[in-house]
Amino acid sequence: MTDLLNVEGVSKHYGGIYALKNACFSLRAGEVHALMGENGAGKSTLARVVAGATRANTATIKIEGQPVAIRTPLDAQTLGIGIIYQELDLFQHQTIAENMVVRNTRFREDAFTSKSRMKVFCLPYLRQVGLDHLDTGRMVSSLSIGEMQLLAIARALSMEARIILMDEPTSSLMDDAVERLFALIEKLKASGVAIVYVSHKMDEIFRICDRITVLRDGVTIDTREIAETNVQEVIEMMVGRKVDPSARSHRHLSDSVLMSVSGLTTKKLKGISFDLYRGEVLGIAGLVGAGRSELGAALFGLDRLSAGTVELDGRAFHPRSATDAMRRGMGLVPEDRKLEGLMMQMSILENGTMAVLPRMQSLGFIDKKLEEREMQSIHTRLALKFTSLTDPVASLSGGNQQKTLLARWLLLNPDVLFLDDPARGIDVAAKQDIYRMIDELAARGKGVLLVSSELPELLRCCDRILVLNNGRLTATLPAATTQECIMTAATQR
Numbered sequence: 001m002t003d004l005l006n007v008e009g010v011s012k013h014y015g016g017i018y019a020l021k022n023a024c025f026s027l028r029a030g031e032v033h034a035l036m037g038e039n040g041a042g043k044s045t046l047a048r049v050v051a052g053a054t055r056a057n058t059a060t061i062k063i064e065g066q067p068v069a070i071r072t073p074l075d076a077q078t079l080g081i082g083i084i085y086q087e088l089d090l091f092q093h094q095t096i097a098e099n100m101v102v103r104n105t106r107f108r109e110d111a112f113t114s115k116s117r118m119k120v121f122c123l124p125y126l127r128q129v130g131l132d133h134l135d136t137g138r139m140v141s142s143l144s145i146g147e148m149q150l151l152a153i154a155r156a157l158s159m160e161a162r163i164i165l166m167d168e169p170t171s172s173l174m175d176d177a178v179e180r181l182f183a184l185i186e187k188l189k190a191s192g193v194a195i196v197y198v199s200h201k202m203d204e205i206f207r208i209c210d211r212i213t214v215l216r217d218g219v220t221i222d223t224r225e226i227a228e229t230n231v232q233e234v235i236e237m238m239v240g241r242k243v244d245p246s247a248r249s250h251r252h253l254s255d256s257v258l259m260s261v262s263g264l265t266t267k268k269l270k271g272i273s274f275d276l277y278r279g280e281v282l283g284i285a286g287l288v289g290a291g292r293s294e295l296g297a298a299l300f301g302l303d304r305l306s307a308g309t310v311e312l313d314g315r316a317f318h319p320r321s322a323t324d325a326m327r328r329g330m331g332l333v334p335e336d337r338k339l340e341g342l343m344m345q346m347s348i349l350e351n352g353t354m355a356v357l358p359r360m361q362s363l364g365f366i367d368k369k370l371e372e373r374e375m376q377s378i379h380t381r382l383a384l385k386f387t388s389l390t391d392p393v394a395s396l397s398g399g400n401q402q403k404t405l406l407a408r409w410l411l412l413n414p415d416v417l418f419l420d421d422p423a424r425g426i427d428v429a430a431k432q433d434i435y436r437m438i439d440e441l442a443a444r445g446k447g448v449l450l451v452s453s454e455l456p457e458l459l460r461c462c463d464r465i466l467v468l469n470n471g472r473l474t475a476t477l478p479a480a481t482t483q484e485c486i487m488t489a490a491t492q493r
Helices: 043-050 073-078 096-101 115-128 145-158 175-190 202-208 231-239 292-299 322-327 337-341 348-353 368-382 398-412 428-443 455-461 483-490
Strands: 005-014 017-027 032-036 058-063 081-084 163-167 194-198 211-216 219-225 257-265 272-277 281-285 307-312 330-333 416-420 447-451 464-469 472-478
Touching: 005 043, 017 032, 017 043, 032 043, 032 202, 043 081, 043 163, 043 194, 073 081, 081 145, 096 115, 096 145, 115 145, 145 163, 145 175, 175 194, 175 202, 194 202, 202 231, 211 231, 219 231, 231 428, 257 292, 272 447, 272 472, 281 292, 281 455, 281 483, 292 330, 292 416, 292 447, 322 330, 330 398, 337 398, 348 368, 348 398, 368 398, 368 428, 398 428, 428 447, 428 455, 455 483, 464 483, 472 483
Parallel strands: 017 219, 032 194, 032 211, 081 163, 163 194, 281 447, 281 464, 330 416, 416 447
Antiparallel strands: 005 017, 005 058, 211 219, 257 272, 257 307, 464 472
């Protein structure tokens, strides 16, 4: 049987650094084929080559046995290839409908293109992903990360692709939206659409994929039928060593309250109350739109409180700004590291140290040697991989970008750190480095508030779990709870 897609001899280098070295994989019609590997392994680069977003130095690509040239995304779209990027390529200041039709060869634009015609075109695809309740004239910038992810999927569907590349499509989705996506994937498979699925989530891979190809350091390690392998074997192929993804440090919690929140109310949140103890990792669960990120924004001085009180280390805590919150002992790693956390064209060093520059100055000048020395000590703790500290942070893999953001807060050393989905879209080994850092912070008596869209992650990392629904706290659960209990509380009115 001829493969629908065959990709061979793909190499891509940037200067002397290879992102891909003679990589290869094949794809059958009606198949879900996983590409897996650590961050920086080359899987996203390989997907971008097939989608025409990255030009390979060498590559042979065939569709149904016939060689094709894919130099641009338009070439790929014409051949029936669509892609959903991990870092969403949506136009923030355009509407949902405009994002669906722009550069879409399936929609014929003319001088008289009307909003109503765009809406008619968009609705069937928005309905497939569960977004048909949204006004198609709504600005994309007003959507949540999860809604943006679903919109990107709807856009790919609207292009009627027979090959869809999905790069971490569930990284911002909670279980209900994930189930809707999986049901959609099953329908696409049944219609003969082939899907390349890039993900680090083992439960997803073993649930929906037919085959798996593992990359390491830009090289294809192996391709296996999913029924003929297991999680541990895949992890070992990815990292080249044994990793226990469930390992957790045992902690003895202090009785000392570090942060006390009472009746916290904002435009989104309604009367949230809880205590955070020294040395505790307190999880925050909930469906998309439950108010998880808004809690961090309120505590960090980004959203105005309309009612309620907060105390940090026994003193009233009402930061007037993010700078004030940092000065008083609070840190925040935001959900979207590129839009809200990192300065992508600035260097790794500048991104890591920007929060602590005042202590590195002498007579108005930055002590570069001190700056580099402090950053080097942190990068060792986080296993941060880079060529030079002066490289732009945009040159790093997703996992190492996230570690650079975490390095900023480790240098600042806040008493309370709010982590908003810090392991979203990164690989198994990088997650372990972040989990280890969380454990270290707790062991030093810091308080950690951890938002995660992955329930197993909350159960692995947290001592207690707060569950939010529609801005309200519906449950406070012990570490020994179950995923079922969390989901029950997350849907409780």
